[in-house]
Amino acid sequence: xxxxxxxxxxxxxxxxxxxxxxxxxxxxxxxxxxxxxxxxxxxxxxxxxxxxxxxxxxxxxxxxxxxxxxxxxxxxxxxxxxxxxxxxxxxxxxxxxxxxxxxxxxxx
Amino acid sequence: xxxxxxxxxxxxxxxxxxxxxxxxxxxxxxxxxxxxxxxxxxxxxxxxxxxxxxxxxxxxxxxxxxxxxxxxxxxxxxxxxxxxxxxxxxxxxxxxxxxxxxxxxxxxxxxxxxxxxxxx
Numbered sequence: 400x401x402x403x404x405x406x407x408x409x410x411x412x413x414x415x416x417x418x419x420x421x422x423x424x425x426x427x428x429x430x431x432x433x434x435x436x437x438x439x440x441x442x443x444x445x446x447x448x449x450x451x452x453x454x455x456x457x458x459x460x461x462x463x464x465x466x467x468x469x470x471x472x473x474x475x476x477x478x479x480x481x482x483x484x485x486x487x488x489x490x491x492x493x494x495x496x497x498x499x500x501x502x503x504x505x506x507x
Numbered sequence: 508x509x510x511x512x513x514x515x516x517x518x519x520x521x522x523x524x525x526x527x528x529x530x531x532x533x534x535x536x537x538x539x540x541x542x543x544x545x546x547x548x549x550x551x552x553x554x555x556x557x558x559x560x561x562x563x564x565x566x567x568x569x570x571x572x573x574x575x576x577x578x579x580x581x582x583x584x585x586x587x588x589x590x591x592x593x594x595x596x597x598x599x600x601x602x603x604x605x606x607x608x609x610x611x612x613x614x615x616x617x618x619x620x621x622x623x624x625x626x627x
Contacts, residue, residue, distance in 0.1 A: 400571055432613040434552070441617040442544075442552065447610040485552050489612050494568050496542065496554035496612065 401425060401490040403499035410505040417473040419502045421486030424467055431469040432487045433462060435480075436501075442485065446471060473504075481506045509533035509616050511605050516621030523595050523625070529588040529605030529618055537561065537583040540608035543590050545601035546620075553601070555579075555590070557608060572598075595625045 403423040411417040421431060431449050434442035444453055446462035449469060459474045469488075473480055486499040515527040531539070540563070543555040556569040558579045567579050578591040588605050602622050606614035 430610075430612065432610070434614070436552075441604060441619055442614070443617075444613055444615045447613040447615070451610070453615065483551075487552075487554075487614070493612070495570065496544075496557065498544075498552040498554060501551040 401495070401497050403486050403488060403497055405484075405486060405499040405502045407500070408503045408505065410507055411476050412507045413478060414475055417476050417480070417504055419471045419473075419484050419486075419504065420468055421470070421499045422468045423488060423497075423499075425491040426464065426467050426469055426488060428491055429489045429493060431462070431464060433460075433471045434485045434487065436483045436485065437481075445484075476504075476506055478506050480504060509607075511607070511616060511618035513603065513605055513618045513621040516603065516623045518624045518626065519595055520627050521595060521597055521625055524591070524593045525595065525623060527590040527592070527603055527605075527621055527623070529590075531586045531588065531607075534607070534616075536581075536586040541579075541581065541588045542606045542608050542614055543579060543588075544604045544606055544614060544617075545599075545623075546604070547598075547601040550601075555603070558588070592623070595623075597625050599623065600625050 433446040436442040449464040450462040510532045512530045542557040558567045576594045580589045602620040604620045607616040
């Protein structure tokens with residue numbers, strides 16, 4: 400079955416830039432999406448179509464794509480950004496959804 | 508306000524069945540593609556399946572672990588999405604979220620989730 404691979408954890412100090420990667424063979428053909436999930440809450444979409452930001456999401460969140468890897472970048476990280484982040488895409492046919500395993504972002 | 512409210516979760520024995528509901532409001536439900544996503548305790552997100560709008564064919568697709576056991580349906584007259592779960596296994600224990608699907612395959616609006624526990 401198709402998989403997306405994320406690092407389990409990333410740590411940054413406040414004000415620094417956090418980068419979370421996600422790799423998968425079908426990413427050159429399928430869009431990637433990113434979600435933020437805080438404890439006890441439902442996930443929130445923060446990036447769609449690789450690099451688009453939904454309304455209400457701060458500008459410090461951005462996304463990029465290069466080959467089989469997509470990256471979520473959080474510039475000027477704030478304490479409130481501490482959360483789990485999940486990438487999501489589809490298999491090569493675009494039929495089946497798939498999530499990465501998630502990355503815990505710790506703000507030191 | 509766009510809102511999704513899940514219900515129907517609970518405790519069920521292995522091999523049993525359960526039907527979850529998701530009441531939608533604040534948007535044109537009949538035009539929306541909808542999906543179910545689950546999250547086992549302390550684990551990551553897992554896509555369960557999706558149903559297209561009737562105008563786009565109303566077809567369904569499922570993740571391999573639930574295919575043949577779970578069925579997604581919709582009642583556009585009631586603005587409600589359903590997840591019928593049969594032959595439940597302990598590994599189906601999770602919070603189940605319903606979501607809208609847009610952009611084109613992003614899960615952009617989420618409900619608060621409903622807990623399903625499969626245990627003897």
